Amino acid sequence: MTSAVQGVRNLAFVGHPSSGKTTLVDALAFALGVSPRKGSVTDKTSICDTEPEEQEKGHTLQLSVVQAQTKTHAWTLMDTPGYQDFVGDCHGAMVASDVVVGVVSAAGKVSQNLRHKLEHAARLGKGRVIVVTHLDAENHDYDALVTELDEVIGEVCVPYLVPDALGHAFSRVESIVAADRNGWKKNLMDRVMDACEDDEMMNHYLDTGALTDEELHLELPLSIAKGSLVPVLCCNPVSGVGVDQVLAFLAEYAPDPSFFQMLDAAGERIALDPEGALVARVFNVRADPHVGKLCTARVMAGQIGAHDAVVGPHSAGKPEKLGGLFRQVGKRRRDPIEGAKAGEIVAFTKVEHVAFGDTVTSAGKEPRSLAPIELPEPMVALAVQPKSRADEQKIGEALKKMEAEDPTLRVKHDPDTHELVLYGMSDLHLQVVEARLKRRFGVEVSSHLPRIAYRETVTRPADGHHRHKKQSGGRGQFGECYVRVRPSPKGSGVTFTDAVVGGSIPRNLIPAVEKGMRDIVSKGVLTHSQVVDLDFEVYDGKYHDVDSDEASFKMAGARAFMDAFHKAHPVLLEPVMEMSISIPTECAGAIFSDLTSHRRAHVLDQWTEADGRTTVIKAHAPLSAIQTYQRDLKSQTAGEGAYTLKLADYSPVPAQEQARLLAQIGRKHEFED
Numbered sequence: 001m002t003s004a005v006q007g008v009r010n011l012a013f014v015g016h017p018s019s020g021k022t023t024l025v026d027a028l029a030f031a032l033g034v035s036p037r038k039g040s041v042t043d044k045t046s047i048c049d050t051e052p053e054e055q056e057k058g059h060t061l062q063l064s065v066v067q068a069q070t071k072t073h074a075w076t077l078m079d080t081p082g083y084q085d086f087v088g089d090c091h092g093a094m095v096a097s098d099v100v101v102g103v104v105s106a107a108g109k110v111s112q113n114l115r116h117k118l119e120h121a122a123r124l125g126k127g128r129v130i131v132v133t134h135l136d137a138e139n140h141d142y143d144a145l146v147t148e149l150d151e152v153i154g155e156v157c158v159p160y161l162v163p164d165a166l167g168h169a170f171s172r173v174e175s176i177v178a179a180d181r182n183g184w185k186k187n188l189m190d191r192v193m194d195a196c197e198d199d200e201m202m203n204h205y206l207d208t209g210a211l212t213d214e215e216l217h218l219e220l221p222l223s224i225a226k227g228s229l230v231p232v233l234c235c236n237p238v239s240g241v242g243v244d245q246v247l248a249f250l251a252e253y254a255p256d257p258s259f260f261q262m263l264d265a266a267g268e269r270i271a272l273d274p275e276g277a278l279v280a281r282v283f284n285v286r287a288d289p290h291v292g293k294l295c296t297a298r299v300m301a302g303q304i305g306a307h308d309a310v311v312g313p314h315s316a317g318k319p320e321k322l323g324g325l326f327r328q329v330g331k332r333r334r335d336p337i338e339g340a341k342a343g344e345i346v347a348f349t350k351v352e353h354v355a356f357g358d359t360v361t362s363a364g365k366e367p368r369s370l371a372p373i374e375l376p377e378p379m380v381a382l383a384v385q386p387k388s389r390a391d392e393q394k395i396g397e398a399l400k401k402m403e404a405e406d407p408t409l410r411v412k413h414d415p416d417t418h419e420l421v422l423y424g425m426s427d428l429h430l431q432v433v434e435a436r437l438k439r440r441f442g443v444e445v446s447s448h449l450p451r452i453a454y455r456e457t458v459t460r461p462a463d464g465h466h467r468h469k470k471q472s473g474g475r476g477q478f479g480e481c482y483v484r485v486r487p488s489p490k491g492s493g494v495t496f497t498d499a500v501v502g503g504s505i506p507r508n509l510i511p512a513v514e515k516g517m518r519d520i521v522s523k524g525v526l527t528h529s530q531v532v533d534l535d536f537e538v539y540d541g542k543y544h545d546v547d548s549d550e551a552s553f554k555m556a557g558a559r560a561f562m563d564a565f566h567k568a569h570p571v572l573l574e575p576v577m578e579m580s581i582s583i584p585t586e587c588a589g590a591i592f593s594d595l596t597s598h599r600r601a602h603v604l605d606q607w608t609e610a611d612g613r614t615t616v617i618k619a620h621a622p623l624s625a626i627q628t629y630q631r632d633l634k635s636q637t638a639g640e641g642a643y644t645l646k647l648a649d650y651s652p653v654p655a656q657e658q659a660r661l662l663a664q665i666g667r668k669h670e671f672e673d
Contacts (some may be wrong), residue, residue: 003445005052005272007073008256008448010298011499012097013089014121016113017082017639019103020237022048022060022135023068024246025079027237031247032068032075034329037239047330048079052439053432058582061432063089063284065296065328067345074265076345084113084642085426088375088407092356094120095373096298096345099127099224099254102153105146106234107137110152111638112584112614118153118230120374127224127255131246132234137611141239143182146232152613153230158187161245165533173234173242177213192219192257193227206574217252225259265369270300274341278302278310279360282368285356289440291323291334291349293404300370304348309363311388315353319363319511323350328442356407364367378408378423379645382628383429383450385420391443395420402433409433416453416530426630448628453622454529454661455650461486464564468556479552481505481513481560482540487569494521497537505541512550513538516557520669526572527665532650534568536561562669571652572661575623578648580616581633583641588615590636599625600654621647 013021026039028047039046048064060081062206068075074304078093092437094100100121124330130153132145142163149157161173162181176184189211196202196219205211213217223229233249234420235242252404262270270279304310326334340346353645354360357373376546386392399422410423424430424603430447437443463484470477488495505513514536521531538557579601583591585608595601601621608615633641653661 001484005258005274005341006256008076008098008251008255008343009073009079009250010076010096010098010343010345011101011250011253011254012078012080012090012093012099012121012126012605013101013103014094014114014117015081015082015103016105016108016111017059019082019105019108019114019640021082021236022064022079024103024131024235024243025064027076027235027240027243028077028247029066029068029329031240031243032070034066037554045566047332048083049578050331053435059083060330061086062286063093064128064331065284065345065347066330067327068329069327071276073144074344082113082615084639085425086408087425088356089284090117091120091373091375092407093522094124094126096281096283096296097126097259098603099129101250102128102130102134104130104144104145105134106140107134110145110148112582113388115152115610116642122174122227125227125260125324127259128227128230129224129250130230131230132232133237134167135163135166135170135234135236135242136239140166142166142234149232151611156191156228157192157230157232159184159234160249161233161235163234163241165473170236175245177216181507189216189232191229192216192223195219195223195226197222203548217510220253221255221259224253225255231242235398236354265370265371267591270314272342272370273301276301276302276342277365277368278304278308278360278370280310280356280360282312282354282360283373284495285323285354287401287405287440288349291442293354294334294347294349295351295354296328296347298345298347299340299342301342302362303339304335304346305339310351310354310360311363311365311367312351312353312354312358312360313367313369314358318353318488320351320353321397322348324348340579343607355404371386373407375407376425377427377644378410378429379643380424380426381450381573381627382422382424382447383417384421384422384434384445384447387444391445394441395443395445396445398437401441401525402436406433414450414453417503417528417617419450419453421450426634427628451528451665452575452624452627453528453574454523454653455645456484456526456531456532456570457573458487458565458568460566460569462564464560464562465566466556466559466563468552468559470552471547476544476547477552478544478547479509479549479554479556480542481538481553481556483517483557483560483564484536484539485512485561485564486535488535488567490533493535494518494531494533495535497535499537499539500541505538505543506548509543509550510547511540512553512562513541516554517561519554520558520561523571523669524667525562526662527669528572528667530574531565532573533536536564573650574650574653575647576620577623577626577645579619579621579645581641581643582609582614582616583621583633585613585639587617587637588617591617591633591641594632594636595621596669599629601625620654622651629650656663 030038082088467480
């Protein structure tokens with residue numbers, strides 16, 4: 001791989017589903033000579049979409065890295081999933097790239113999906129380029145699409161390549177530098193000069209209003225790197241028309257790593273020095289059936305050799321020797337290489353204590369860390385249960401491997417419901433996880449919506465009593481308790497008060513009364529839900545010199561507590577979530593109505609963003625009403641809506657809903673008749 005950083009091109013391709021990202025990467029790989037034939041998503045011959053789930057759905061579901069070496073350039077093309085459901089891979093690729101290439105179909109609109117991704121790229125300080133595909137589609141209007149890009153992404157979007165005609169008449173692309181159209185060349189020069197650091201050139205431009213083609217070409221990479229220009233290119237990857245021109249533009253003008261300043265987690269600059277200490281960030285992890293754990297990393301500084309030892313944040317300072325370095329060509333082909341230098345992207349194996357987002361350094365060198373990769377929190381939950389004893393034995397290790405390679409998958413054991421719960425970005429995300437569990441690890445699971453962890457409490461004081469008496473020959477059991485429960489302030493937990501006077505219950509048996517109560521508190525009275533926020537007071541009782549013992553008073557305390565609890569007007573408390581929902585403004589009315597009419601939600605605030613194109617709704621809604629909200633929001637907004645959740649509070653369940661829940665999940669205690 002070339003050591004000249006000026007020849008390095010690290011490109012992440014992003015966009016909405018069906019925009020043509022994968023087809024474009026396949027076409028570029030063919031043009032670069034690393035693929036013997038141009039792959040096709042439709043024919044299932046793409047070098048990027050090789051997973052069975054991808055071929056079945058016809059969409060990219062995992063990051064694919066395609067690398068090529070030419071005489072002048074070292075190329076890394078990263079094909080990312082279009083669905084927001086798999087945004088973790090997309091964010092990892094954007095962090096590792098220098099330029100983010102947004103792909104948009106001429107047959108569609110500029111989606112919020114694309115806007116969000118390009119805005120994220122801008123926040124990361126990456127250069128941005130847009131490629132328009134499907135130029136042979138009927139009824140498309142390239143000029144109108146450019147206007148829409150200008151409105152949605154910003155006036156920094158200026159065409160550089162344009163089609164010669166529309167629909168089936170389209171046969172080639174042209175540069176506006178050679179053949180100006182709609183005054184776009186002047187716009188291009190204005191955006192380029194917004195980033196110019198040459199005062200003499202700037203003054204000359206202000207005086208003349210023009211740049212020579214040589215001056216324009218010289219300044220283009222800097223303007224892209226600084227974000228003052230987002231050039232719009234176009235091609236038809238299926239037929240190949242315009243692909244060579246897009247590749248030539250990226251080779252000539254896509255900024256290389258030297259245009260960007262890199263900082264570590266402490267805000268200190270990382271010098272792009274191939275002779276310095278190694279600093280590399282892992283942005284993708286895969287469990288490969290042939291080589292084991294495969295990590296893909298961007299080398300920020302220094303260089304890495306095929307058999308070097310590296311140290312990561314989870315290796316406890318112990319170096320791990322690499323099992324080799326590789327250049328990747330899609331998901332199935334890996335070409336071994338001897339080394340990689342600053343600015344380059346490389347894959348390595350045999351390092352077990354490295355995870356997504358980790359920074360690795362050379363053994364014996366001062367460790368250095370980078371800021372964590374920004375990821376959304378997974379919002380959709382699914383409880384899973386192994387179907388067989390064999391599945392039960394394998395599921396733990398399988399999920400551990402899948403969680404390691406999927407940064408937006410969370411696996412948790414819920415201590416309240418005792419369920420194994422997977423948290424993902426969507427129903428589709430979790431369906432793919434289930435399919436991979438079965439295909440890759442031979443683990444089959446049954447799944448269902450997780451049980452909601454309700455809480456139980458009381459709303460007024462009440463007294464309770466129970467006499468436990470059992471005689472079955474020989475020594476019997478006897479214990480009698482008089483107790484009282486009363487509500488406590490929210491968040492105070494369950495407290496125990498000993499108000500017994502006169503020795504009606506011996507001191508040594510009082511703890512047994514409390515233990516009986518706390519056993520019920522942990523198990524629930526009405527349902528299998530934890531009891532919260534009340535005070536339990538034992539104030540009287542009776543005992544027998546021979547038959548009374550700890551077991552007797554534990555039982556008496558438990559049943560007396562339940563007697564008082566039922567008399568104290570108990571209520572179920574349900575988790576109420578704070579929602580922040582981002583939707584296209586034209587969908588706001590329907591979403592607002594759905595929240596308030598069907599989901600018992602309380603809207604707290606509402607505002608618009610992105611010049612009114614996006615509406616954000618902030619609301620509180622019970623978890624029980626929004627467990628399937630992701631699929632409903634996706635349907636109502638044509639996949640453009642997104643939301644976040646966090647626990648806001650616990651609130652009483654409405655009386656009618658509580659009656660339904662108790663009929664459905666009400667519990668029967670083991671000592672009840």
